[in-house]
Amino acid sequence: MDRRTFLAGTLAAASFSAGCASSLDLGSSTRTRSTPSDTPPLSATNDAFAGEFTEGGAWPMYCMAPGRESHNPDTSFPTGEVGAAWLRTPVPDQRTFQTTHPITDDRRVYVGSGLGTDERDGSRNGFVATFDGATGERTWWTQVTTGRVRDLSYDDGRVLAISSERDPDRGLLTALDVTDGTVEWQTELPSASLRGMLVTNGAAYISAYGSGLSAVALDGTYQWDRAVASGDEDAATAPCAVEDSIYVGTDRGRLVAFEAETGQRRWQQSVARDGHRPRFQTTPTVADGTIYASATNYTLYAVDAADGAVRWQTRLLSKSYGNAIPSVTVVDDRLYVNTIHGGVLALRRSDGREQWRSGKYGGQGPPAAAGEYVVIPTTGGNVEAYDAAGERRWQFNMEAFDAPGMAAYIMQPRVALAHGRIYIALADGRVFSLGAR
Secondary structure: OEEEEOOOOOOOEEEEOOOOOOOOOOOOOOOOOOOOEEOOOOOOOOHHHHOOOOOOOOOOOOOOOOOOOOEEOOOOOOOOEEEEEEEEOOOOOEEEEEOOOOEOOOOOOEEEEOOOOOHHHHOOOOOEEEEOOOOOEEEEOOOOOOOOEEEEEEEEEEEEEEOOOOOOOOOOEEEEOOOOOOEEEEEEOOOOOOEEEEEEEEEEEEEEOOOEEEEOOOOOEEEEEEOOOOOOOOOEEOOOOEEEEEEEEEOEEEEEEEOOOOOOOEEEEEEOOOOOOOOOOOOEEEEEEEEEEEEOOEEEEEEOOOOOOOEEEOOOOOOHHHHHHHHOOEEEEEEEEOOOOOOEEEOOOOOOOOEOOOOOOOOOOOOEOOOOEEEEEOOOOOEEEEOOOOOEEEEEEOOOOOOOOHHHOOOEEEEEEEOOOOEOOOOOOOOOEEOOO
16 A cells, blocks of 8 residues: 655745844753753853854764764764853744754754643644754744654655654654755554654664554655564564664563564564563664663663674663663763663673763763763753763753743753754753853
């Protein structure tokens, strides 16, 4: 069945001016916890922190690359005195909800978000918006769904967005032209319970509860659907990939490998030990022949990408809190793992031995790295930067809205490193660009 719906030109892209206010206090690099406020600023510019903006060094998808290493070797990292060069919201002077992680091309920044009157209603009327990375100028925003935008990727002049529709049996994959936000095509997906998307090998690979893994060519042509595993699993993580292999984890403790072109299952492996099956709920990372997968039992598993054999496993914290652990960041011989209750951990890549940890609290988002530095989103409404030795270089704190559903601990900062900047998207729709002076 042809699921494509070609809608070019039917959803008009709206364009707005930046609406900047200069020299506002956009955040703090000294406070240790977010301070609630009735009216945090929604739009501002501070040229003092503009630094040296560099085109290139894109961050085109969640966790940077198909392997999900969250390491950008092609950009610099802001050091010294760091602050917000600009702050914007996807819709001028208006809060939005359930904002995705930011992605970039060589110059622009993209987020998905939703309009609504409160956090619960924010699952409706999802759209994609873009900003100029250097200035924060809002270029366009386009509604793509009456539901919620779940994930974005950039590929060759288009932004791809997956969204959950109000119908539980229907999702959408939308392709937009990056120049003006025009919808090029939309393809229906067999579930609204989407976990994530990966764009590689000329296709978008999309995982969902109940329907497993799907592949859609980048012209909107549906390729294949596959069950995640041969057992009773019905929930897969978002995928990662290396070359022609696609990998997912499952809610019941399995890792599964697929052939990218055909969807044929290459192997599946359970990491259950002593009758206990960990739950994989966040995207695995694959690099140099090893898959790194963190589980809700606060254990990190290193698995051979060729056959799923466990190489080593390490306990991250002495107590298991049942939280999902974000994707692992890989930089040279180190792994960085963010935990809500134990801060960020730096582990030796060869055996998982701990090298250092940051402190008591971390966050729900994966760390992001460039050069010898790594930035950590935390639950306290801030981001923190560390060097390879574990020394904290700076902290940037953002005000929380003093409103139901907007406490600091659920601001959910999500970060991307590109253009010599750090881009932060918050759940409430605010997008920050951090630079140095």
